[in-house]
Amino acid sequence: DQQVKQNSPSLSVQEGRISILNCDYTNSMFDYFLWYKKYPAEGPTFLISISSIKDKNEDGRFTVFLNKSAKHLSLHIVPSQPGDSAVYFCAASDSGAGSYQLTFGKGTKLSVIP
Amino acid sequence: ETGVTQTPRHLVMGMTNKKSLKCEQHLGHNAMYWYKQSAKKPLELMFVYNFKEQTENNSVPSRFSPECPNSSHLFLHLHTLQPEDSALYLCASSRVERAYGYTFGSGTRLTVV
Numbered sequence: 001d002q003q004v005k006q007n008s009p010s011l012s013v014q015e016g017r018i019s020i021l022n023c024d025y026t027n028s029m030f031d032y033f034l035w036y037k038k039y040p041a042e043g044p045t046f047l048i049s050i051s052s053i054k055d056k057n058e059d060g061r062f063t064v065f066l067n068k069s070a071k072h073l074s075l076h077i078v079p080s081q082p083g084d085s086a087v088y089f090c091a092a093s094d095s096g097a098g099s100y101q102l103t104f105g106k107g108t109k110l111s112v113i114p
Numbered sequence: 115e116t117g118v119t120q121t122p123r124h125l126v127m128g129m130t131n132k133k134s135l136k137c138e139q140h141l142g143h144n145a146m147y148w149y150k151q152s153a154k155k156p157l158e159l160m161f162v163y164n165f166k167e168q169t170e171n172n173s174v175p176s177r178f179s180p181e182c183p184n185s186s187h188l189f190l191h192l193h194t195l196q197p198e199d200s201a202l203y204l205c206a207s208s209r210v211e212r213a214y215g216y217t218f219g220s221g222t223r224l225t226v227v
Contacts, residue, residue: 002156009154034215043118043204043218044157089157101147102216104157 003027004092006105014113019077021108023090026071030092034102035064035075038087047088048075080112117141120205120219127195128227135190135222137205143217145210146188148180151202151221163188164210195226 005024013019023033031052036044050057050064050073057064063076077084087109091102118139127133137146148160160174163182177199179191188205202223206216 004156036216036218041123041220043120043206043220044216045218046215049215101159101162103159106154106156 002105003030004090004103004105006088006090006108008108009106010109010111012111012113013080015082016079019075019080019084019110019112021075021077021088021090021110023073023075023105024071025073025092027092027094027103028071029094030103031095032093033064033066033073034091034093035062036089036091036104038089038107044089077110080110082112082114085110085112118205118207118217118219120203120222122222123220124223124225126225126227127192129195129197131195132191132193134192135203135205135224137188137190137207137219139186139205139207139217139219141207141217143207143209144185145208146182146185147206147208147216148188148190149204149206149218151204153201157204161190192224195224197226200224200226 003026034049035047037047038044048059048062048064050066055066066073087107089107090105093102121136146163150158161180162169166182177194181189202221204221205219208216
């Protein structure tokens with residue numbers, strides 16, 4: 001049973017427009033969420049995170065929104081750039097379990113078209 | 115340079131072979147992980163080491179055997195693998211304080227023939 005779901009395997013966006021990547025989770029105990037970015041032949045790299053006590057976190061062009069009642073988070077990239085083309089993974093953790101481990105989604109491949 | 119180095123980058127092995135994957139970090143992290151990434155599947159956690167002690171084994175078959183001789187090095191010993199074990203194997207490290215997230219290596223692309 002997948003606890004973290006990224007239902008869109010791919011997304012194409014025009015350069016300069018907004019990219020919105022979505023993630024849903026089922027475990028209500030998750031209280032910390034992260035987004036990772038992965039280029040081909042490289043490992044995932046940390047992008048941005050959010051704690052469940054917040055509903056928004058912003059870092060430059062990247063903003064993550066969390067809707068706890070809907071168990072949904074999204075990553076907004078604006079404006080999108082061709083270098084943003086990569087696979088984006090959503091991840092979550094449950095600190096109450098005394099665990100620092102992450103549960104990942106399947107990823108969404110973003111293509112930014114020049 | 116990500117701070118976590120994995121070798122080899124690519125590995126082709128037969129089902130009767132024995133090989134080892136190596137992971138090294140000098141970030142001062144105290145937890146290390148092995149993940150498996152298969153096509154069209156989420157990243158699957160295999161093993162967790164916290165301060166060199168294995169704290170998690172996610173029902174991984176015994177043909178995968180991890181070793182953590184110190185907090186900077188992590189190995190994954192492979193023997194009598196199956197073709198379905200072909201995947202990208204990722205090593206990661208972190209501080210136990212989760213806010214720092216994980217630092218991943220570039221992975222080893224394993225093909226079992």
